[in-house]
Amino acid sequence: MAASREEIETLYREHYLGFRRGLAALTGSYEAAHDVVQEGFARALAQRRQFRGDGPLGAWVWQIALRAALDERDRSARWSLEDVLEEGLVEPARDPELSEALRALPPRRRLVFFLRYFADMSYEEIASVCGITEGTVAASINQGRAAVVAALGDPEALREGVTTR
Amino acid sequence: MTHLRLIRGGSRPNLAELEPGLRDRILALDEPAGREDWADVLGRSRSLRPWASPLRLFALLAAAAAIVVGAGVSSGLRSGDGSSVLAVSRVAPEFDLGSEAAVGGIASSTPVTLSMQLTAGSHALYVSKKKGGGFCYEWADEAHGCLLRAAPLGVAWSNDRVVGTVSARQVSSVEVRFTDGTMVEPSISWVARPISTGFFSYAIPPGKTVAFVIATDHGLSRGRVPWYSV
Numbered sequence: 001m002a003a004s005r006e007e008i009e010t011l012y013r014e015h016y017l018g019f020r021r022g023l024a025a026l027t028g029s030y031e032a033a034h035d036v037v038q039e040g041f042a043r044a045l046a047q048r049r050q051f052r053g054d055g056p057l058g059a060w061v062w063q064i065a066l067r068a069a070l071d072e073r074d075r076s077a078r079w080s081l082e083d084v085l086e087e088g089l090v091e092p093a094r095d096p097e098l099s100e101a102l103r104a105l106p107p108r109r110r111l112v113f114f115l116r117y118f119a120d121m122s123y124e125e126i127a128s129v130c131g132i133t134e135g136t137v138a139a140s141i142n143q144g145r146a147a148v149v150a151a152l153g154d155p156e157a158l159r160e161g162v163t164t165r
Numbered sequence: 166m167t168h169l170r171l172i173r174g175g176s177r178p179n180l181a182e183l184e185p186g187l188r189d190r191i192l193a194l195d196e197p198a199g200r201e202d203w204a205d206v207l208g209r210s211r212s213l214r215p216w217a218s219p220l221r222l223f224a225l226l227a228a229a230a231a232i233v234v235g236a237g238v239s240s241g242l243r244s245g246d247g248s249s250v251l252a253v254s255r256v257a258p259e260f261d262l263g264s265e266a267a268v269g270g271i272a273s274s275t276p277v278t279l280s281m282q283l284t285a286g287s288h289a290l291y292v293s294k295k296k297g298g299g300f301c302y303e304w305a306d307e308a309h310g311c312l313l314r315a316a317p318l319g320v321a322w323s324n325d326r327v328v329g330t331v332s333a334r335q336v337s338s339v340e341v342r343f344t345d346g347t348m349v350e351p352s353i354s355w356v357a358r359p360i361s362t363g364f365f366s367y368a369i370p371p372g373k374t375v376a377f378v379i380a381t382d383h384g385l386s387r388g389r390v391p392w393y394s395v
Contacts, residue, residue, distance in 0.1 A: 009203055032314060035334075038202075042209030098190050117191055120179050141182075149184055 001053035003060070008048060011058055012041050015120065019062070022119030023069050033069075040065025058121065059128035066129075101151035105144055112137055113144035209334075290364055292356050300360045304328055315362040318380035318388030325369050327351075327378060329390075333361040336380040336387050341367055344374045 012019075016037060023040070024033035044061045051060050102110055112130065115121045116137075123134045130137070180188045291303045299313035312319070317336055320329040331339060333355055342348045351367035369375060380388040 012203060012206065035314070038206050038209060041206045045206065045210035094194055095190055098187075098194075116179055117183065120177060145183065145187075149187060152187065152190075 001051065002049040003044070003051040003053075003057050005045060005048065007057055008041060008044055008061065011061060012037075015058065018118075018120035019065060022062075022115065022121075023065060025114065025118070036069045037065060040068040043068060055128035056122065056125045059125040062119075062121070062125065062129050097152060098148075101148045104151055105147055109140045109144045109147075112140040113148070116141055290354055290366070292360060292362075292364070294360055300362070302330070302362075302364060304364075304366045312362075315360075316388070318378065318390060320378050320390040322375075322392070325371075326366065327369060327375060328366045329364075329378065331363040331365070331380050331388075333357075333363050335382055336363065337382045338380075339363075339365055340379050340381065341369075342376045342379060344376045347373075 019037045019040070020030060020033045023036045024030045040061065044064045047064070051057065102113065105113060108130070112126055115126045115129065116123075121129070123137045126132075126137045127134045132140075177192070180191060183191070289304070293301045299311060301311040303310075310321075312330065315330045315332045317332050318329065318339070319331075320327060322328075327341060329339070331353065338350055339353060340348050340350055349367070351365045353363040353365045355363045375392040377389055377391040379386060379390075
């Protein structure tokens with residue numbers, strides 16, 4: 001089963017911003033992330049006959065795009081997905097408290113949280129990209145949310161948009 | 166309210182799971198909507214599959230043959246002919262700018278994976294890929310710098326020379342326009358991925374005054390830099 005050009009184009013048009021947000025964590029800027037998104041989708045188009053359909057198309061393209069981003073960063077480096085979000089946020093200075101709360105999460109939980117709420121991925125896509133079950137994804141997300149909320153302050157203060165720390 | 170509308174409209178559905186305060190903080194980080202040029206993706210994809218076109222395959226084979234022949238004929242580093250695609254050779258494991266270079270600090274502080282020396286006209290160009298991403302370059306005895314990625318057009322000036330870089334992905338040629346209405350296209354030394362940058366260094370003829378430099382991609386303007394006041 002190959003992916004069609006139309007399917008990949010639709011994915012690009014509907015999820016461009018999610019890809020860019022997600023890949024900015026690797027490239028360090030949204031401008032560079034745009035370039036990597038395009039490179040990732042270009043590779044996906046060129047390799048679309050290799051898509052076997054054993055997972056979501058979005059997850060397959062994500063894996064290609066992540067590889068493109070890491071190729072740009074350092075072709076010779078060994079890497080793991082957990083290592084790429086060390087800063088918590090692409091631009092930590094814009095919300096240092098949130099960045100710190102994300103950094104405090106265990107690496108895998110931080111990655112899952114990021115893919116869910118910054119890259120807008122489905123549970124199925126996250127499971128496919130990370131090589132874990134959807135149940136583990138759900139558990140990681142719940143634990144990550146609870147930890148971030150606790151780090152930022154009590155839920156009522158969050159509701160008002162005011163932190164207590 | 167704007168954020169809630171976005172979520173309900175489906176653009177960030179996952180955020181609806183979050184507590185309102187946390188959701189708003191994440192939404193506040195959103196950058197302005199960027200461009201999403203699918204045509205560029207298609208162009209890149211075609212370049213990744215040169216065998217898809219018999220013409221491209223022929224061109225690829227011809228280029229490979231030319232490189233093999235060139236390597237056999239010339240073991241030197243300097244071609245000196247000013248051609249736009251120049252001899253490339255690994256010259257050192259370090260980004261060696263030479264002991265006389267005023268920018269030696271770059272050499273000692275910049276980890277690199279590859280250094281090479283090109284020649285454009287009578288001027289040597291040193292280019293090095295940095296391990297941490299990006300690259301450094303130096304035109305011998307002229308401009309130098311380190312970039313994470315080339316902008317469509319970057320220009321540095323002196324009274325008698327204009328030096329610059331262009332993104333190989335976005336630019337195909339450079340024009341130097343003079344105040345008298347004339348123009349020239351300086352030769353560009355192209356360096357392939359991952360540097361993906363074209364370098365040019367043009368000596369301004371005596372009596373000429375530059376109005377601006379413009380980078381184009383097959384006729385479409387990609388960047389324009391006016392001559393600075395001196």
